[in-house]
Amino acid sequence: MPGAAARLVLIVTSPLLFSPVTLPAPEGPGLELLNRAIVPPMCQYAVDAEDGVPTDWHLVHTGAMAAGGFGLVTVEATGVEARGRISPRDLGLWDDAQVPAHARLTAFAHTQGAAIAVQLGHAGGKASTYPWLPGASEGTVPAAEGGWPTVSATAQPTLPELDAPAALDAAGLDEVVEAFASAARRADAAGYDAVQIHAAHGYLLHQFLSPITNTRTDGYGGDEAGRTRLLLRVVDAVRAAWSAHKPLGIRLSATDWTEGEDGTVWDARATARLARTLVDEHGVGWIDVSSGGLAGGRIPVGPGYQVPLAQAVTEALACTQAVVSAVGLIEEAAQAETILATGQAHAVSIGRAALRDPHWAASAASTLGVQAKAIHAAPQYWRARF
Numbered sequence: 001m002p003g004a005a006a007r008l009v010l011i012v013t014s015p016l017l018f019s020p021v022t023l024p025a026p027e028g029p030g031l032e033l034l035n036r037a038i039v040p041p042m043c044q045y046a047v048d049a050e051d052g053v054p055t056d057w058h059l060v061h062t063g064a065m066a067a068g069g070f071g072l073v074t075v076e077a078t079g080v081e082a083r084g085r086i087s088p089r090d091l092g093l094w095d096d097a098q099v100p101a102h103a104r105l106t107a108f109a110h111t112q113g114a115a116i117a118v119q120l121g122h123a124g125g126k127a128s129t130y131p132w133l134p135g136a137s138e139g140t141v142p143a144a145e146g147g148w149p150t151v152s153a154t155a156q157p158t159l160p161e162l163d164a165p166a167a168l169d170a171a172g173l174d175e176v177v178e179a180f181a182s183a184a185r186r187a188d189a190a191g192y193d194a195v196q197i198h199a200a201h202g203y204l205l206h207q208f209l210s211p212i213t214n215t216r217t218d219g220y221g222g223d224e225a226g227r228t229r230l231l232l233r234v235v236d237a238v239r240a241a242w243s244a245h246k247p248l249g250i251r252l253s254a255t256d257w258t259e260g261e262d263g264t265v266w267d268a269r270a271t272a273r274l275a276r277t278l279v280d281e282h283g284v285g286w287i288d289v290s291s292g293g294l295a296g297g298r299i300p301v302g303p304g305y306q307v308p309l310a311q312a313v314t315e316a317l318a319c320t321q322a323v324v325s326a327v328g329l330i331e332e333a334a335q336a337e338t339i340l341a342t343g344q345a346h347a348v349s350i351g352r353a354a355l356r357d358p359h360w361a362a363s364a365a366s367t368l369g370v371q372a373k374a375i376h377a378a379p380q381y382w383r384a385r386f
């Protein structure tokens, strides 16, 4: 049985979590991440001037996690248009003036050996809401408090407590597509290694994907081909604007956990079909699998609750080079390692656990028997004995 013993040693000494993984790009070798622990985007509501420009807080927040050993840090939902921000205190990339402060974030992450991505988003009918901070009000921020009119797939409120948006017409859809492409160009100029398009959590692109919110009767509604049309246009425009040597990612809500009025669903099977199309025909190399964000569903929250959704996408993408990351209450090193070792995903996104411990990756390495100095965690902290 020497073979079995050797395999056992390999498993113990070479955790998959700390093995490299490559996010493929259409040209060149793609982006090699030094490990498979990813920080997902997390809004900080820290833009005090409400101008979309990253602040010192963003540098400290992303910088700590880059120093903490994560292979990839994803910057929070960043508005491609001012009216696409979730709250007035969100980041943006709709203006060239925002680029230098983003470049500060990428430059520091790179000094730490981490890759850094930005999530490009448009909140649609869920824009202009209050920052999700202690004591925050609910609902749409009125103009008197710095809010703005919102847009969506239809004129129905995206959530019951929100103001009614305007339904996007053909010209409005073109503007959204162009805004994503321009923001991707700025992300490239800022030095980001990857872009993640936000098509999850009930925001604009998900408002079009889901039969709950998309009851349009034109070519952007109806069947799956219609409901995915805007997303595919956005992906193509971003892919064309974004460096062909850099990977393009996307975050999807893989299920609404409920159904539309006519029984139509947005679920793991629809998501898997879309994922395959995105990878095979639209140059997407990384899919982060989340869920929910629209009204009506009950989410079975618990450890690793979205991992089966990631597994469905991973299976749909077998025999491709695309990387699938799982997210949602993945908090323990052994749990993360098991998800990878059982092939349910190729990488893991660690959200709130990384807020609690920005050095989660360095700690996890230690737990799994990898010395911190063997990963790119900050050498200044080695003596803390991760």
Ligand SMILES: Cc1cc2nc3c(=O)[nH]c(=O)nc-3n(C[C@H](O)[C@H](O)[C@H](O)COP(=O)(O)O)c2cc1C
Residues within 6 Å of the ligand: 040, 041, 042, 043, 044, 076, 077, 119, 198, 200, 201, 251, 290, 327, 328, 329, 330, 349, 350, 351, 352, 353
């Ligand atoms: C403070 C905070 C802000 C978040 N902001 C975003 C965001 O900007 N974009 C996004 O796609 N998800 C956002 N999320 C969701 C996280 O990326 C993640 O999917 C979620 O927290 C579940 O993962 P976890 O259990 O590891 O925290 C946010 C979560 C938190 C806690």
